[in-house]
Amino acid sequence: MELPPIPPFKTKTVEPVYFNTKEERxxxxxxxxxxxxxxxxxxxxIDLITDSGTGAMSEQQWSEIMIGDESYAGxxxxxxxxxxxxxxxxxxxxxxxxxxxxxxxxxxxxxxxxGDVIPGNAHFDTTKGHIEFRKAIALDCTIKEAFQTNVExxxxxxxxxxxxESVFVEYGKEKIPFIVIxxxxxxxxxQPVSLKNIQQTKALAAKYQIPVxxxxxxxxxxxxxxxxxxxxxxxxxxxxxxxxxFRDVEVVWMSAKKDGLVNIGGFIALxxxxxxxxxxxxxxxxxxxxxxxxxxxxxxGALAVxxxxxxxxxxxxxxxxxxxxxxxxxxxxxxxxxxxxxxxAIYINALKFFPHVPQGQYPAQLLAVELYIEAGIRGxxxxxxxxxxxxxxxxxxxxxxxxxRLAIPRRVYSLQHMDYIAVALxxxxxxxxxxxxxxxxxxxxxxxxxxxxxxxxx
Ligand code: F0G
Numbered sequence: 386m387e388l389p390p391i392p393p394f395k396t397k398t399v400e401p402v403y404f405n406t407k408e409e410r411x412x413x414x415x416x417x418x419x420x421x422x423x424x425x426x427x428x429x430x431i432d433l434i435t436d437s438g439t440g441a442m443s444e445q446q447w448s449e450i451m452i453g454d455e456s457y458a459g460x461x462x463x464x465x466x467x468x469x470x471x472x473x474x475x476x477x478x479x480x481x482x483x484x485x486x487x488x489x490x491x492x493x494x495x496x497x498x499x500g501d502v503i504p505g506n507a508h509f510d511t512t513k514g515h516i517e518f519r520k521a522i523a524l525d526c527t528i529k530e531a532f533q534t535n536v537e538x539x540x541x542x543x544x545x546x547x548x549x550e551s552v553f554v555e556y557g558k559e560k561i562p563f564i565v566i567x568x569x570x571x572x573x574x575x576q577p578v579s580l581k582n583i584q585q586t587k588a589l590a591a592k593y594q595i596p597v598x599x600x601x602x603x604x605x606x607x608x609x610x611x612x613x614x615x616x617x618x619x620x621x622x623x624x625x626x627x628x629x630x631f632r633d634v635e636v637v638w639m640s641a642k643k644d645g646l647v648n649i650g651g652f653i654a655l656x657x658x659x660x661x662x663x664x665x666x667x668x669x670x671x672x673x674x675x676x677x678x679x680x681x682x683x684x685x686g687a688l689a690v691x692x693x694x695x696x697x698x699x700x701x702x703x704x705x706x707x708x709x710x711x712x713x714x715x716x717x718x719x720x721x722x723x724x725x726x727x728x729x730a731i732y733i734n735a736l737k738f739f740p741h742v743p744q745g746q747y748p749a750q751l752l753a754v755e756l757y758i759e760a761g762i763r764g765x766x767x768x769x770x771x772x773x774x775x776x777x778x779x780x781x782x783x784x785x786x787x788x789x790r791l792a793i794p795r796r797v798y799s800l801q802h803m804d805y806i807a808v809a810l811x812x813x814x815x816x817x818x819x820x821x822x823x824x825x826x827x828x829x830x831x832x833x834x835x836x837x838x839x840x841x842x843x
Contacts, residue, residue, distance in 0.1 A: 390702065390703070390706065392703050392796075392799075393697070393699035393700055393703055394443070394700075394796060397444060402430055402431070403426075403427045403428070403429065403430055403761070404430060404761070405428060405430070405761055407758060407759070409428075410428070410757060410758045410761060411758050413428050414754055414757055414758060418827070418828075418838075418839035418840055418841075419750070419754050419824055419839075419840035419841070419842070420837070420838055420839060420840065421434065421753055421754070421757060421763050421764075421765065422434075422835075422836050422837070424757070424763060428761075429757075429761055429762075429763045430760065430761030430762065431760075431761065431762045431763070431798065431802055431805065431806060432763050432794075433730075433762060433763060433764050433765075433790075433791040433792050433793065433794075433806075434763050434764065434765050434792065435765070435792050435794075436643060436729045436730065436792040436793055436794050436795060437602075437640065437642040437643055437792075438484075438642035438647075438648045438649055439642075439648075439794035439795075439797065440642075440646050440647075440648075440794050440795030440796055440797060441794075441795065441796040441797050442646060442647065442648070442687060442691070443646075443690070443691075443694055443796075445690045445694070446646065446647070446687040446690045446691055446694075447687075449462070449683060449686030449687045449689070449690055450683045450686070450687055451683075452683075452686065453681060453682035453683025453684070453685070453686045453687075454682040454686075455681060455682040455683070456676075456682065457674055457677070458674055458675075458676055459676055460676050460677060460682045460685070461682075462682035462683065462685040462686040462689070463481065463676040463677060463682070463685055465685070465686055465689045466479065466481065466652070466685045466686070466688055466689045467479050468689075469689040469692050469693060470652070470654050470692070473624065473627060473628075473692055473693065473696065474601075474627060474628070474631050474637065474654060475628055475631050475632065475656075476631070476637065476654035476655055476656055477656050478654065478655050478656060478657075478658065478661040479652050479653070479654045480652060480653045480654075480661070480664050480665065480668050480675065480678055481650065481651070481652045481672075481676075481677060481678030481679065481680045481685060482650075482651040482652060482653065482668070482672050482678045482679045482680075483649065483650065483651065483672060483678065483679025483680065484640055484641070484642060484649060484650065484651045484679070485511065485600075485602055485638065485639065485640025485641075485642070485651045486511035486514075486515065486640070486651075487651055487671065487672055487678075487679055488638040488639065488640070488651045488652060488653045489511060489512055489515040489638065490515055490667075490671055491653060491664055491667040491668050491671055491672060491678075492598075492636065492638055492653050492664060493515045493516065493519060494667040494671075495660065495663045495664050495666075495667055496562050496563065496660075497515075497516060497519045497521050497562060498519065498521065498562075499519060499520040499521065500520065500521065500560065501516075501519075501521035501522070501560055501561070501562050502521065502522045502524055502552065502556045502560050502561050503516050503521060503522065503523050503524065503561065503562065503563065503564065503565060504524040504525075504526045504549055504552045504553075504561065504564050504565075505523065505524070505525070505526065505544075505564055505565035505566060505567060506525070506526060506527040506531075506542055506543070506544050506565075506566060506567055506570050506573075506578065507525050507527045507531065507542075507567065507570050507571075507572035507573045508523045508525070508565060508567065508572065508600075509567060509571050509572055509600065509602075510572075510771070512565065512567070512600060514833075524552055526544050526545050526548045526549045526552060527541075527542070527543070527544065527545065527570065527573055528541065528543045528544070528545045529545070531543075531570070531573040531574075531576060532573070532785045532786060534721065534722070534723040534724070534732070534734045534737075534786060535721070535723075535724060535734075537724060537725060538725075539577075539579070539610075539614040539615070539725065540576070540577050540578060540579035540582060540610070540614065541570070541573055541574065541576035541577075541725075541727075542567070542568065542569055542570030542573060542576040542577050542578040542607075543578055543579055543582040544566065544578070544582055544586050546582075546585055546586065546589060549564070549586065549589060550589060553589070553590075553593040553595065557593070558593055558594050558595050561593075561595050562596070563595065563596045563597065563598045563635065563636070564586070564590055564595055564596075564597055564598065565598050565599065565600055566578060566583060566586060566597065566598075566599045566600070567599070567600040567602075568583075568599060568600070568601055568603060568604050568607035568630065569603045569606055569607045569610070569727060569728045569729070571602070571603070571729075574723045574726075574727045574730070574732045574788075575603065575606070575726075575727025575728045575729040575730050576727045577606070577607045577610035577611065577614070577727070577728065578607060579611060579614075579615060580611045580615065580618060580626065580629060580630060581615070581617075583630055584629075587632075587633050587634070591633070596635035596636070597633070597634050597635055598634070598635060598636045598637070598638070599630075599631065599634050599636075599637045599638075600637075600638060600639075601631075601637045601638070601639045601644075602639055602640040602642075602643040602644065603643050603644050603728055603729060604627060604630065604637075604639070604644055605623065605627070605644040605695040605696050605701060606644060606701065606704070606705060606728030606729060607630070607728070608623045608626040608627050608630065608696070608701075609623065609698075609701040609702070609704075609705055609728070610705070610728065611626050611630075612626060613705075622698075623696045623697075623698060623701065624696060627696065635655060635657060635660075636653060636654070636655040636657070636660070637653070637654050637655070638651070638652065638653045638654075639651055639652055639653075639654075641688050641691070641692075643729070643795075644692070644695040645688045645691045645692055645695065646687075646688075646690075646691030646692075646694055646695050646795060646796075647684060647687050647688045647691050648684075649680070649684060650679075650680045650684050650685070650688050651679070652678070652688075700796075704728075704795060704796075705728055707793060707798075707800065707803065708726055708727070708728065708729065708730065708731065708793050709726055710800060710803055711726075711731055711791070711793070711803040711806060711807060712724070712725075712726030712731050714803065714804070714807040715731065715733070715807055715810060718807065718810070718811045718814065719814070720733065720738065720810055720811070720814050721733065721734040721737035721738055722734065723786075723788070729792055729793060730790050730791055730792040730793060731790070731791045731793075732767065732786075732788040732789070732790050732791075733749075733752060733788060733789040733791070733810075734786065734787070734788060735748040735749035735751070735752045735768065735787045735788060735789055736748060736786075736787045738752055738789075738814065738817055739751060739752065739817055739820050739823075740817075740818070741818065741820065741821045742820055742821065742822060742823045743823075744768075744769060744783050744787055745769070745781065745783075746822055746823030746824060746825070746843055747766070747768065747769055747770055747787075747823045747824050747840070748768070748787050748823055749766040749767065749768035749769075749770075749787045749788055749789045750766045750768070750770055750823065750824055750840065751820065751823040751824065752764075752789045752813070753765065753766050753789050754824075755813050755820075756789070756809060756810065756813060759809050759812055759813055760805065760806070760808075760809030760812075762791070762805075762806055762809055764789050764790055764791045764792075765789070765790050765792070766788075766789060766790075766835065767786075767788040767789070767790045768784060768786070768787035768788055768789075769781060769782070769783055769784065769787065770834065770835045770838060771784075771835045772784040773832065773833070773834055773835070774834075776832075791806065822842070822843040823842075823843060824840040824841060824842060824843060825840065825841055825843055826838060826839070826840060827839045827840065827841050
């Protein structure tokens with residue numbers, strides 16, 4: 386018999402998991418106005434609200450915390466990070482920021498102006514927010530399979546090249562400062578982009594003289610999927626795939642809270658010196674001096690180590706397999722999830738889970754609330770609440786998919802925790818047809834309402 390795979394780490398420090406009763410949770414969530422962002426973390430047993438900044442650091446990362454160089458200018462920790470990024474990704478110039486959206490703020494301040502069009506594969510909310518805030522347009526060019534939860538496609542994060550070319554033809558390089566490829570594509574379910582699609586997108590962009598930028602929050606997971614799902618690259622190392630992904634890319638930016646394996650941090654990396662100098666002005670205004678941006682020396686040191694660890698094949702295999710383990714369990718139970726499962730989360734199709742609950746009553750939020758009450762598991766709604774109202778008409782916007790996202794933190798939970806999640810969901814699914822109504826909104830903010838919205842049961 387073959388030896389079974391095991392996690393490539395063992396535990397040195399632990400933190401508690403909190404247990405509450407169903408009655409306590411019912412009361413807490415009602416007091417929280419049915420908004421899971423209002424829950425204190427010790428009222429939660431398994432926290433799957435995000436995989437961002439919630440991972441466990443290694444002993445090598447913790448030692449960097451002790452030796453971090455906190456010099457205001459010229460910190461050795463900055464140069465350690467710079468050397469790592471150059472070696473792993475091929476970019477010589479790096480501007481640290483306090484997290485991903487701060488990198489977007491700095492980068493777009495230097496590159497995006499009113500009326501611009503920025504095509505890409507399903508931009509993440511903060512990316513879109515920073516584009517729209519500058520009165521520019523984020524144009525989605527993801528392949529259509531991405532929006533069909535039960536259609537099998539190995540690279541649902543891919544860009545539709547025909548659509549992209551039509552956008553290039555319509556707006557031209559004067560209106561398009563760059564195109565963004567997000568790896569993996571969080572908005573459509575942590576779905577990967579194939580290396581061939583990245584290469585073809587780069588070739589098409591070059592034809593129209595449009596620079597390619599990449600949002601690389603989960604670049605290592607994307608590289609792993611390329612190795613596993615494309616025969617042509619199965620013998621390539623992760624490092625070689627990463628370097629090929631980033632070849633001829635003008636700028637990358639990263640929320641380091643994901644594949645950087647740190648709790649806070651981000652950066653922009655590039656080779657274009659003139660653009661870097663432009664960025665530095667915004668880094669200094671918004672983040673901090675150039676050699677620390679928004680990060681401490683110790684956090685930059687831990688990130689330098691985390692970036693390398695995230696590219697180790699044993700780590701990546703364990704990480705992606707854990708998410709798939711939960712996905713397979715749920716599929717075997719007949720629970721409607723997006724397939725194939727992506728790199729960092731499971732997405733449950735709430736319209737299919739609760740067929741009798743109208744979309745206008747927020748079925749994915751209902752599932753989030755019921756899962757919390759059932760077992761203390763906290764996920765996040767990716768549906769109508771998140772989509773928010775049309776900024777022009779003020780009307781509700783109904784997205785194509787109504788999803789509950791269960792994001793799995795890195796190196797934190799075990800397979801037993803995954804079993805617990807599957808059983809909890811099976812309990813609700815067994816009586817799903819009995820749920821006929823969801824929620825109505827009693828209070829909401831003008832924008833980004835999902836963080837603070839207050840709800841009432843119908
Ligand atoms: N880009 C992508 C693809 C992201 O997933 C995120 C954050 C950001 C940019 C922004 O980075 O949070 O460091 O400012 N995603 C988190 C999530 C919040 O839960 O998916 P940030």
